[in-house]
Amino acid sequence: xxxxxxIGRLDAADDHAPLYxxxxxxxxxxxxxxxLAPDDALPAERDLAEEFSISRITVRKxxxxxxxxxxxxxxxxxxxxxxxxxxxxxxxxxxxxEDMISRGRVPRSEWISRGExxxxxxxxLTLGLSPGTPVYRFARIRFAxxxxxxxxxxxxxxxxxxxxxxxxxxxxxxxxxxGHRPVRAxxxxxxxxxxxxxxxxxxxxxxxAGLLIERRGFLKDxxxxxxxxxxxxxxxxxxxxxxxxxx
Ligand code: 16G
Numbered sequence: 001x002x003x004x005x006x007i008g009r010l011d012a013a014d015d016h017a018p019l020y021x022x023x024x025x026x027x028x029x030x031x032x033x034x035x036l037a038p039d040d041a042l043p044a045e046r047d048l049a050e051e052f053s054i055s056r057i058t059v060r061k062x063x064x065x066x067x068x069x070x071x072x073x074x075x076x077x078x079x080x081x082x083x084x085x086x087x088x089x090x091x092x093x094x095x096x097x098e099d100m101i102s103r104g105r106v107p108r109s110e111w112i113s114r115g116e117x118x119x120x121x122x123x124x125l126t127l128g129l130s131p132g133t134p135v136y137r138f139a140r141i142r143f144a145x146x147x148x149x150x151x152x153x154x155x156x157x158x159x160x161x162x163x164x165x166x167x168x169x170x171x172x173x174x175x176x177x178x179g180h181r182p183v184r185a186x187x188x189x190x191x192x193x194x195x196x197x198x199x200x201x202x203x204x205x206x207x208x209a210g211l212l213i214e215r216r217g218f219l220k221d222x223x224x225x226x227x228x229x230x231x232x233x234x235x236x237x238x239x240x241x242x243x244x245x246x247x
Contacts, residue, residue, distance in 0.1 A: 002051055003042075003047075004051040004052055006030070007026045009052070020054075020062040020065070021062075023048075023054070023059065023062040024065055027042075027066060031071055036082045037082065038082050038144075039084050039147045042063070042072070042079065045059045067080070073235040075204070075205070077205075084236055086100075086144070086149070086238070093184070093185050095172035096142050096150070096170075097172070098172070100144045105144040107142065110140065110141040111140055112140060112141065112201070113138075114136070114137065114138045114167070115136070116135070116164065117134070118134060119133045126224070127155070129157060133157065133158070135155050135157055136156045136163075136164050137154065138153075138154040138156070138167065138171065140154075148203055149232060149233055150202075150232040151231045152228055153228065153230075154171060154228040155226070155227045155228075156171070156175075156225060157225050159180075160226075161178060171226075180225055182219060186216045187215045188214045189239065190211070190212045190214075191210075191212075192211070192212045193208070193210070194206060194207060198231045208233075209234035209235075210232060211230075211237060212229060213232065214227070214228070214229050214230075215230070
């Protein structure tokens with residue numbers, strides 16, 4: 001089956017929209033109906049032009065529009081892909097696992113490392129723990145439907161978990177089980193260019209755009225329990241916040 005047959009031709013007789021808009025509409029529908037899945041590669045521009053009998057300039061214009069909408073993403077040297085974006089609300093304290101499940105996606109983690117240690121001077125400030133307090137450290141690659149989304153480095157105050165082994169797919173599930181799931185968090189978000197380590201782990205080019213989110217999670221009694229640095233693929237997440245006017 002050709003790509004044009006999969007997503008539908010552009011020859012609706014009553015369609016007076018410009019051709020690039022017709023192609024955009026067809027691609028948009030194919031993404032919504034899951035004919036095209038996140039991370040699917042699109043054919044090369046010249047092949048698209050040939051299949052739909054339109055000019056390459058028209059194809060490029062159509063794709064440019066969908067790239068700026070965030071529906072498609074370009075990876076240098078590799079082509080154009082369906083973006084694997086996830087809209088993430090900034091006002092809800094949810095876990096990666098919950099975020100993915102609520103979007104019909106299957107979460108999975110790969111351990112980079114997990115172990116025990118003592119707070120660093122920096123952590124002792126952020127976590128408000130006295131120097132030398134035991135902590136657990138977790139480093140993971142987080143996947144959605146098999147596609148790498150983020151690399152996360154987490155430090156948990158050791159009082160919150162019986163051991164590192166109790167963490168399966170979800171850290172928050174393990175913290176919930178001991179009554180130490182954070183109920184409040186502070187987050188700081190920063191744009192980054194991936195260095196070799198994170199780029200390698202995420203399978204993206206070095207210097208690709210990413211988001212670094214640092215979350216500090218607190219218990220009801222005010223004690224800090226978690227510090228996590230999450231490196232999200234820049235094309236993976238949209239952070240959305242609802243703002244209310246001062247009244
Ligand atoms: C999210 C949190 C992270 C938390 C993790 C727990 C952000 C920016 N970060 O990735 O702080 O540790 O969820 O997820 O949202 P889990 O329960 O699936 O392990």
